[in-house]
Amino acid sequence: MKEATLVLVKPDGLKKSLTGNVLTRLSETKLEIVAAKIVRVDDKLAREHYRGLSKEPFFEELIQYIKGELHERKKVMAMAYYGGGAIRKVREIAGGTNPEKADSISIRGQYGRITTKGIYENVIHASTDQRDAEREIKLWFQPDEIIVDLYPTKATAAEGTRQAWA
Numbered sequence: 001m002k003e004a005t006l007v008l009v010k011p012d013g014l015k016k017s018l019t020g021n022v023l024t025r026l027s028e029t030k031l032e033i034v035a036a037k038i039v040r041v042d043d044k045l046a047r048e049h050y051r052g053l054s055k056e057p058f059f060e061e062l063i064q065y066i067k068g069e070l071h072e073r074k075k076v077m078a079m080a081y082y083g084g085g086a087i088r089k090v091r092e093i094a095g096g097t098n099p100e101k102a103d104s105i106s107i108r109g110q111y112g113r114i115t116t117k118g119i120y121e122n123v124i125h126a127s128t129d130q131r132d133a134e135r136e137i138k139l140w141f142q143p144d145e146i147i148v149d150l151y152p153t154k155a156t157a158a159e160g161t162r163q164a165w166a
């Protein structure tokens with residue numbers, strides 16, 4: 001079954017010019033990129049994206065990290081990848097959460113690091129399961145920014161957008 005997954009190149013990945021490397025590695029999956037953009041992450045988006053981790057001791061640092069406050073460019077690249085087994089395939093190439101423990105040929109194993117302050121700079125985000133993927137893609141993208149119909153939408157009168165997530 002075809003499914004979609006959210007991929008973020010995090011601020012450390014952009015600062016280190018790793019976008020090309022990440023895209024090349026992900027092209028091994030033969031999945032299709034169906035949405036892509038560069039985003040300046042505000043506090044609301046950061047907290048909503050990582051809301052499941054709000055009780056973790058590293059939460060505030062994580063919010064700072066994803067907003068780009070630890071890297072000079074405050075930006076993230078957001079993409080949706082689409083195809084059979086997309087979530088698992090991308091997670092596999094991304095590697096484990098802890099970049100020091102991640103498979104050494106995974107993206108996180110190759111390019112990630114733990115800072116002296118203990119922040120896991122692990123280059124990319126990848127959705128964990130279908131529920132997370134849907135929640136995250138709807139958070140980062142509007143329906144008309146994605147070239148396939150992933151989830152139900154409704155018409156909207158809001159200025160500038162024709163469709164909203166149902």
Ligand code: IDP
Nearest residue numbers: 053058062096097118119120121122125126128
């Ligand atoms: P995931 O990104 O592999 O799905 P999550 O547990 O969802 O891992 O955590 C989200 C992000 O929070 C991680 O990618 C990493 O940047 C950060 N993080 C997770 N666990 C730790 C930790 O123990 N210390 C510091 N940062 C962490």
Ligand code: MG
Nearest residue numbers: 126127128132
């Ligand atoms: Mg996660």
